[in-house]
Amino acid sequence: MTLQELLTAALQQLDRSTDAQTLETWRDKLTRYLNDAIVDLAGNLRPRRTETAQISGRTLDLTLLERPCIKVLALRQGGRRLPFYYGACTASLHVPGGTDGPAEITYQYMPLMLAADTDVPELPERCHGALVTYAVARERAAGDATAAAQTGFALYHQMRRALRANCGELDSYRIENAY
Secondary structure (H helix, E strand, O other), X not given: OOHHHHHHHHHHHOOOOOOHHHHHHHHHHHHHHHHHHHHHHHHHHOOEEEEEEXXXXXXXXXXXXXXXXXXXXXXXXXXXXOOOEEOOOOOEEEOOOOOOEEEEEEEEEOOOOOXXXXXXXXXXXXXXXXXXXXXXXXXXXXXXXXXXXXXXXXHHHHHHHHOOOOOOOHHHOOOOOOO
């Protein structure tokens, strides 16, 4: 779902009109709530990606990665796994066994925030309903912490618990070294 579709779904659940003027009135506030939900769900799902980065002087600059890096999970160069540790700051990795050149880094990242109407959350599609539920619950709680807001948050937390970080990955289901 795009940001526009998420906003429309949230307004429908709030029993508000979805015309252009109403959408524009609520856009900033609901987008902030949706982005808060993205941060929360990303902490639960721990999304990860693998990309190529350059090692220079046995150091790898994490700020040059495509997404904000939360945690480095693995580093490979030339088909072998390299040991690493964080350098003087958390924005760089020290790679004592690496040589200058490209390396494959796997890391946990923070998804990009939604801003444009055509932006799609960088979370699996199964999370989009939880995003809308969270935004609706936050809006209901903003005016008054009624039972509807509490129910909305309870539903969001139930949806969040149902999401597993390893869902759908074949290596998560393999049993190794079983005797």
